[in-house]
Amino acid sequence: MSLCGVGSEVALPAPPGPGEQYRFHFDMTKCIGCKCCVVACNEQNGNPPEILWRRVGEIEGGVYPATQRHYLSMGCNHCVEPTCMTGCPVDAYSKDSVTGIVRHSADACIGCQYCTWNCSYGVPQYNPARGVVGKCDMCYGRLTQGQLPACSAACPEGAIRIEVVRTEEWRKEFLAAASSPGMPAEDHSLSTTRITLPGRIAQDLRKADANRLQLEDAHWPLVVMTVLTQVSVGAFCAIGLLELVGARRHRGAAIAALLVAAIALAASTLHLGRPIHAWRALRMWRRSWLSREVLFFTVFAHVAAAYAGALWMGLRGAMLLGALTALTGLAGVAASARIYLVPGRPAWNSLFTFAEFFLTAALLGTLAACALSGLTAMAQSLFTVTGLVMIVAGAGKLFWLYLSPSNERHGTAVLLLTVLSTPLLLRYVMLATALIALPFAHGMAGVAAVAALALGGEFLNRYLFFVSVVPTNMAAQYLAPEAA
């Protein structure tokens, strides 16, 4: 009996030579949107139906009867410079030196899902049942044995083919040959998929699902982790500064701030599909911002512990440790923010993310200073100014998102102003109340109440940050897979 795909009109090219790699060629003029490739891919890889390594999206334009409807069948684009790989903290991705296929190792993966943000095409998909990410590997195991990938073998129209491309030439050509309506604008990854478009393309050809907006995952462990690391860093900065200017040692506060950092870091492992392997995330610090974040915060936690210990025991040189704590902490917050600056998440991909993360640290830091300094006017005004800056920055970001020509950024604003309007309003009510209430706060209980309001507002804001982001992606099916 012959092998699947053999006898088909689609044939495999000779293996790539030096400077070459395999790529997909998708011929939109041939695709009839039957989705055989999708089913064949899931059968090939044994994936559950929630996970589709190959997807068929619809694009539509024109005016009846000159309507145009076309399909995009996409697996992984096996980019020349894959961002999934450069972002991966554990080196789970590799670009095969012979075929150029971007491969993912389920054994190495810790399920941090950073690659799912880094890819502008939505290719890597997290499998919660297994705790790891997975993606199209162009059926590496088939290709290297001379068998067609499952999608290509199943396509009745011969719309999906494997080709060999010279990567240096492709760098010059890809802008034209890899672009298509319904695909995200090219990013730095250099997708290798060649797309043949119909000769006549309607100007308004666009994603059939362009109007569909859905909330993204809240990533609760990350909400907790980012806010609390920032709180801890802000508090340590306040403790350090107060030691510097007032020569007062807030040893109890330092222990508390350390505890907050510990909770934050513990929470972060809960975000992983495979927490037991969390330590591996340090591995790729030369390349991955996620590794750097882990590195900085690990160092921060250790230095902070030393600082808190030094303060507790009244050791000399604690101030130096305090400065180090603040520096590594701030570096950690910066690395944290930098993680979110990815083209695939346009609403995150701006300096507003830096501003938000540092403002959270500043707000809770100045509030800590208020509490520790006995509500000095200086500390109070710093808190108030931070809060006001936060409100201005928040409003500015919302305007910027709303007016953005990017559908994804505008979509984020629409989500915030419609389905998320209640939590958004609540977030600002909490912040404003905290700002107004602080001058009237009496004693530790009063400050604690203000802190609870401020912290609650920050948690809410971070929740909104995660759920409101609209990822770039290739066109999808019109109907969302789950009933709304």
Added chain:
Amino acid sequence: MSFARWLARKSGLDTRAEEYAYGNDPVLGYTSLAKSADTWVSTTCGYCSVGCGMQIGVRDGKAVSVRGNPEHPVNRGKLCPKGLAEHYAISAEGRATHPMLRVDGTLERVGWDAAIETLVERMRAVQRKHGPESVGVISTGQLVTEEFYALGKLVQLGLGTRNYDGNTTLCMSTAVAGYKRSFGSDGPPGAYEDLEQADVILLIGANIAENHPILCMRVDANPRRTLIVADPRVTKTAMMADVYLPVKPRSDLALLNAMLRVILDEGLYDREYVARHTTGFAELRASLESVTPESAAKITGLTPEVIRKVALLYARAERPFIGWTMGVNHSTKGTETVNAINNLALVTGKIGQPGASPFSITGQCNAMGTREAGFSSSLPGYRKFESKDDREELARLWNVAVERIPAQRGLAYPDIIEAVVAGKIRALWIIGTNPIVSFPNLDLLKHALGQLEFLVVQDGFHPTPTTEHADLVLPAAIWGEKEGTYTNSERRVSKVNAAVTPPGEARSDFDIFLAVAERLGCREELFPGWQGPGDAFEEWKRASWGRLCDYSGMTYAALEQHGGIQWPYALGAKDAPAASRRLYADGVFQTDDGRARLLPTEWTPFPEQPNGEFPLVLNTGRTVEHWHTRTKTGAISILERMAPRAWLEMNPTDATVLGLRPHDRVEVISRRGRVSRIELRITEIVAPGQVFLPFHFFETNANQLTQSAYDPISREPNFKQCSVRVERSPLHAHEGAQTSLHHG
């Protein structure tokens, strides 16, 4: 999952690595080991009538994978997405596993003996009280031919009622009636090879890219073809067209007659063929007196120039092919439209030649089998009820008195339902079909089923919307669990095989029929010595011998060997079994005089025209991921993932007027009912004034809206047009996780 396993997984151990392991399978190549089979069983796909050859991979008695058979002439190794996931139908949730009898209002498990006894006793009781014809049987297009042949004899000669029809009347009876009227017999004349050989392909109301994707492969393998697609909706198939004709709903007959007129006026018809092989030319010509491209332009919405151009394209083609499906059939003018198509082929003499044929692309996997052997709309072997010779021939073959063979067909499906409403039919046996989803004007049908004294539903699945109304549910084996043959659209008889055993106590329909015959006391008379489908096939071969649908040269082994054989294939036939065969190449038809009939036809507007209260025309149809009423595909998670629910397509012009936005939930309301909370798709796929709704979904049942209007000849329902209005659904409190973007 044990706590230890849960903890291991949550802590990050890869406890499920084995499920995702790969390996080299000798047949599939490098693949997920979960799909690796120890045996492969060749069979034919059980969804549509394209008739793709496939193999079911079985491991440890379970169907774990499927593959297209690379050697099969129909599909050459390819399958559509439904076919690629067909093994999941076998192990799907909701399979019927035990006979269930309604006792005090609830269905309770009973044994097979009690079930069969109840069926026979209750049917006989109704017949004793109300006469033999007070019992009706509605079957399907999805049994094997052997079962259809057995069922026909059982119902007509054993049970003794003529009121027997199939759900094929909801899809193909129009093509049957059209062929019979024009050519004297049912039977699509062409072959799939024609799609590769034609120079002009005209598809009317046929969305093959959605419904028969594997045929697109044949169209696209033909570099010379000019593809013309007539459809009111810009379907996936319309996107393949070289010439797309955006006709107004059900104006196809006007288009065809105008084309005919142009061809006659231009003298582009084949005078010799018309003179030798047809009758009725003068009447046809006279009937076209008032038909012009200009008048047709007003009806179709096309320009007279386009109509002329298409007529000339067709007339000047050497090998023109006309294919149609439900856009033509689902209509009160369906049969006439088929006759108009046949008229075009006849006046140009383009019939039964390579590439040239008026070709009905069938729906269900074995709708053809029931047409050939089924004993419902005609006697087995395309024999006529009205013909004494035909009846006598069968009586001799079966060794029964000729009087027992009816001289007139019984009621057609819609008329059976109306007879139930009228109290003339009191007991119904429904086999392998789900009318609660598929029959028009749902409320009327529900009323009818409520009137019955006894309802038996025999199905592979339970509960289904229909089995829930049953007094007795008989669990049947489905595709992959039984043996026999299917005939596809091109008259190719292909072998169907059992790969696994049916679940629970489910039995093949064939076994159920023999058990009923046993109980009725007619088994030995009607099915002498029969044990399996092979015995039925042998008798059916003899019954078909000398007929148009001649099976007599076929054997199961030859069918397996050649990937099916196209009939007619007579005993002692000289041509190679695998050769492509066509009908009527010699110009001799199945009429008494051997001549085809040219039949005058007349366009009229569809019955329910839009008005101020119901301003939109509702069109219904399918999506590639689902099969009919979703009893199978609704249980297959990958297909549900890709097509999770129904949607309503509406043109932006209408949406603007109604103030509706994409993804809004809307109500669709007709004079007869309403479909609620359906997701709106605002799209240029449909024309202003029209909306489209896929009919697969029980949850948003299109047949709440459709009407009881039937083709007077074929009795096929007018599913495709009715008038509706659309309103925004009231908001639900839980809404909120999704919104839509309105930007630029």
